[in-house]
Amino acid sequence: MYPSRFHYEAPSTLDEAFEAIEAYGDEAKILAGGMSLIPLIKLRFAAPACIVDINNIPGLDYLEEESDGSLRIGALCRHRTLERSSLLRNNYPVMFATAPLIADPMVRNRGTLVGSICHADPQGDWASVMLSLGGEIIARNAEGRERSIPVSQFVVGPFQNSLQTGEIAVAAKVPPARGTRTGTYLKLERRVGDFATVGVAINLEMSGGTINRAGIALTGVGGNNIQCTSAEQSLAGKSLNASTIDQAARLAADAAQPKNDVRGSIEYKRHIVYTFVQRGLSSREARAA
Ligand SMILES: Cc1cc2nc3c(=O)[nH]c(=O)nc-3n(C[C@H](O)[C@H](O)[C@H](O)COP(=O)(O)OP(=O)(O)OC[C@H]3O[C@@H](n4cnc5c(N)ncnc54)[C@H](O)[C@@H]3O)c2cc1C
Secondary structure, X not given: OOOOOOEEEOOOOHHHHHHHHHHHHHHEEEEOOOOOHHHHHHOXXXXXXXXXXXXXXXXXXXXXXXXXXXXXXXXXXXXXXXHOOHHHHHHOXXXXXXXXXXXXXXXHHHOEHHHHHHHOOOOOHHHHHHHHHOOEEEEEOOOOOEEEEEHHHHEEEOOEEOOOOOOEEEEEEEOOOOOEEEEEEEEEOOOOOOOOOEEEEEEEEEEOOEEEEEEEEEEOOOOOOEEOHHHHHHHOOOOOOHHHHHHHHHHHHHHOOOOOEOOEOHHHHHHHHHHHHHHHXXXXXXXXX
């Protein structure tokens, strides 16, 4: 199907991008990797009056740790960059485990983490990962004012985010770790490259075998990515053993809100959540941290 007619802008600065957005208001859509937006407009599920392609704007394609130990991911940082990053391999295991599980190489070459979170697909993997890490989105407006929005408040519904009209998400941010980070992302998919039937993001920040901060979030088992607050709290200040792991896995399974569909029954998906949380927390790396 052909998309409906739209005006196309490819600004070379953020200021020009804000001008285009101001001219079209809610009728303007940012194009980052285009991996979700283009299928939507081709299927006519979306019909923006103007597409503002940010790919020519320098300074948005970066992945760097700041002096305070936080990680900043620019709006044009592709899944592929994350997949190949030695910084993520060494310090952000849940992110490093996720990147190769997103779609296929073609989508990973173009798609972005920030675009994925803005898109707010309940089956998107990155929002769960950012929930588990306590991540934020940095939004900027035409006056250059930036505000940080925790991902837990940024994704407000299926395919809905809390950006205000005229704002662009310029980056995502992960706060510094409270100790050594360990974790993983486990994803059940019907075939390689598919969206998650169930995804479980686990991030632990530990010192001397004690969990300072636990992050557990679920993909594909609710109307949004789900942060398992009770399971997280059950682990805080504790060490990993059979009893704490079992309790956290049960609480995470209780937090899931799966539906019966072609991918599986409610009972099956809940059981996968339990199994994945238990498996992720029982890993050799988690036990060794
Ligand atoms: C075949 C296929 C399989 C896929 N499989 C998976 C998968 O397994 N797991 C997964 O998580 N994802 C999957 N995806 C989605 C993929 O990860 C997309 O790359 C991602 O959802 C969107 O990123 P993007 O940069 O392409 O955003 P775009 O498509 O450019 O934009 C998506 C939406 O976000 C908005 N947006 C983008 N960037 C900004 C910004 N900086 N500021 C404000 N708004 C912005 C756009 O206006 C649009 O509404 C798949 C996609 C395809 C086509």
